[in-house]
Amino acid sequence: MSVFWLALAAFAIGTEGFVIAGLLPSIATDLAISVPAAGQLVTAYALTYAVGSPILAVTLNNIDRRTVLALALSTFIAGNLAAMVASNYALLLASRMLMALGSGLCMPTALAVSVAVAAPERRGRAVALVTSGLTVATVIGVPLGNLVGSMLGWRATFAMVALIGAVALAGLLLGLPRGLPRNTASLSDRLAVARHRNVLTALLITILWALGGFTVFTYFAVPLRGLGFDASQISLALLVFGGAAAIGNMLGGVLADRLGTLATAGLGLAGMASALILHSLVLKLMPGQAHYAVLGAIFLWGISGWAFYPAQVASIIRIEPQASMIALSLNASAMYLGFAIGGALGGAVLAAWSPADLGWVGGLSVSAALLVHLARGWQARPKPVKIAG
Template sequence: MDTETVRTADDRREPPALLSILTLTFCAFSVTTAEFVIAGILPEVAAGLSVSIPSAGHLVTAYAVGMIFGGPVLTLLTVAIPRKPLIVALLAVFIIGNLFAAGAPNYVALLAARLISGFVVATFFAMAVVVAASLAGPGRQASAVAKVALGFNLAMILGAPLGTVVGQHFGWRATFLAIAILATVALALLVKLVPVRGVPTTGSVVSELRVLKSRDLQLALAMTAFGNAGVLMVFVYLAPLLTKAGGFAPETVPALLLIYGIGATLGNLTGGWLSDRALMPSIIGLLTSLAAALALFWLAGQFQLAAATMVFVIGALAFSVIPGMQTRVLLTGKSAPTLGIALNASAFQIAAAFAAWLGGQVIVRDLGLGLLPLVGAGVTIIGALLALLAWMRDAG
């Protein structure tokens, strides 16, 4: 029996690629629910551990810091480990971190548990993206990435609200326990349904780091940071923008956030489809459209119907660019794809931190809360210009 016959027989024993990719979607839903849900249970955590709300807010920061530093560092430390055992081990550590959080005796222990969970998430998500792209094959990579990122959308729309309800009715510890159980189910499905092939180890930290010399990868990471920072600035301060600048009643904010999440889900899938057909032109066009939408939100934000419509449009455009950006990183960092995607996740988290800081500066310097969307549009245009530069380099 020749090699090709053996490979064909092995392929027949593997689950369908779509089922494997959807399993990775469920895994992404599990880990990103843990990131979002803490915002909904902050009062319960603060009361349960006798700390202030701002101190409880540091639990969000700890998770983000773990992702920013954990992604690149852990990816480099594990270059020689076979990919399937590694992705399974990373999800197992995430489960342990959430079990530790559920039983944390004090604030410091919970802070450590959040840091541990966040430390492995960036590398896990990077591997999930790389594996999904390898299963999808050429020409369908962005759509596969979009399907994995769909777990991110569902965590925002379903995971965080459901986790908040669990925390409010059964205590915040039950929320972390529920996440651990959800991730355990995801782990069992991952072991059974996700073949990891075509994602080799390098065995060398030096060979992984060599990819950082790529100017195209550097441009792709900068494009992610600037392309997302503008809309993240608006999202961080969306509630006060809607209530103070837009005149919406506070009780309408959850419904408007749901509208944003629905737009994000549809935009994510559409962006993957577009990126598979024309990667760089679609990124440039979508970023330019996002900047225009933010500017329109600044102009029409005081009119409630227009503002509600723009919330949907901004959510759709904000997430439509993500599959293309991830795919661009995969292509420009193909000699070390997992490190590239991990760095991209770090760039996204840095963009979120920068967006929160810059938005705060706009507010405290009395430039006006309503000016935030216009500033965000300006930052987004920088991302579009970086994408245009990358496309010109390709053409050259």
Template sequence: MRKAALPGWLYILFLTLLATATDEFVIAGVLPALADDLEVSVSAAGQLVTVFAVVYAVGAPTLSVICERFAKRTVLLVGLLLFVMANVAAALAPGYWFLMGVRAAAALCAAVVASAAFATAAAGAPEGAQGRYLGVVTAGMTAALFSGVPLGSWLSGAFGWRVTFWLIAAVAAVAALGLLATAPAVPGGAPAPLRERLAPLRERAVLRLVTVTFLAASGGLMFYTYLGPYTAEVAGGSYGLLSFVLFLVGAAGLVGALLSGRAVDSWGPQRSLRRVLAGHAIALALAAGLVSSGIGNRYLLTAVIACWAAFAWALTPPVQGSVLAAVGPVSGMTALSLNISGLYLGTGVAAAVGGAAVGTLGVAYVPVAAAVLMTLAFLLSPAAPRAQRAATQTPDSTSVTA
């Protein structure tokens, strides 16, 4: 039977996550120009990335507990409006500390918007299509790596770094208007005491999945962070080769996210999660073997990196689906936000552990350390229930409201 076409509002959520993810990553491409304009060092300007990630990680579960009882459409629209205002303020920032403050505000807004977007996609999906819908939203984050971020960096070089934030604000404004017209009605949770609203944060199943996400993000993003030195170690330090590799990561990651969503609908979230983690660990092991072998073949390098990227960005649909299966749709936004925190905390650990590996052992050991973390994530991931292994539909599909 032919699958139904995806609704327009899902593509608007894709655009929404494209805007918030671009806001997170784009600083890396404008650091020199920004630092020079604000008269600070490049390392100080780099702290704008750290602040965004830390505030995002802490703010996601905190604000989601507060926003859980509100309709998701309202949360999305208010969050996007504030996000637009924060990026306009960033574009007009008179100095470094002002920019730091509005970046923190943008991170809080992005955290709430992302949690509400995933919750809306899951709740608005028809039976048996939750993974596919989550995959499309995840693809918005992935697309930022090879569309929004390069475009923002180019605009910064051509017109100044402030134009980049005007662009992000404009895209988010368009997304807000689209959601105002098309977003499905997804009600918030019933009023409840704070203790009950915090219940997902105490669920052992949820905390286990958050730990899996943390370990997987630490391993996968460690390799991504040091992809430039790794590429140079394997096949020489050509700027053209690195640019192609970075584009390949985004393109393969986009495909991986979309295919992963379909896999969730076919195999169920837990089973898909274990397969993604296993494939990711194997891809990192291949990357470690390639750099150790001394084979400097560029075609083999790009094949290994494409394989790794597909598995790396395939993580979100099955892990988010597993979280929703553990708590149900009523507290889904809070649980999903906690999992997003695990992702961002893993990002911070990735840079630190990877830096220690490079400084003490060399870049060749980065994929080794990453593979170890990914293997731990696989070993900790929950096995699919017996009923799920025997079925082809997701176990939580009955809890999704159309």
């Protein structure tokens, strides 16, 4: 039962992290700021997560895991409550950064605790259950949060997330034992893994993939509103994306086992780059009849983009099997760094060009990730052996 509360915490964090994409236009209007400025709420959150997560993990290494989880979730809840009552942009930005500190501390701790409380033969399923909280958030939490925001105002969405987080916190305080193992890697351990050339290449690919996706996803609702989508239709589009992401995540795991991690990751990147470029083409060439076509591009983006991720994770584990948790922690920071840069880049695209240009710019970044990935695969190919004589 303890693992369920960990999964619920992950659900709250995943919902908050992604739902803001649908709320940005409303937030911008309410606070009298531009949409690109509102988009920096995503950049600030992601950058704080990327930098704060490893630092907090090392700093709180010697504190009981139950206490760390309680602190992390309390910080996350406080950030959402602060956002709910924020009267201006600066306060909302600070609230988002506070949420990110709580999220960045909670997720790696939750994964470590799920392993600690599960029987040895059930540890894989325990980790899968916790991470499923993030997947379910994209399918249910994000469309629901967007719908709540459209009906009751964007502040109500932060209240909803705070409530879910509070329920998870109560469950963890009642269900988790004290004295759980403390096995967080030191800063020197993390730096040692980060210096591995193949790990660095993998992290670059993750950054470019995340950058491309969040150049578009941060401003998900902006081009849809331009097409005439109302709040319920934007929620439907988010549901399409979330459902496709969930399918892609499962499909990526299956294909990685059957085709190999490098082939699966390459297919995912190629499909995602194509989908993002198609997203732009549809908006530019079919502005009057783009409703269904843009949903098709969003579905392809979700399924291919998230098919890449489990294959990428598996390939990183193979690079450093003895330090897989450290490598995956670095990969999570790389992902959020890419989210941060993508949010900033998307804002710059909107300021300089139009919402229809977000897709091809994001697609170029994912294409760059594909090129680096193919170069990595080329370098890893078996070398021909010259036979004497």
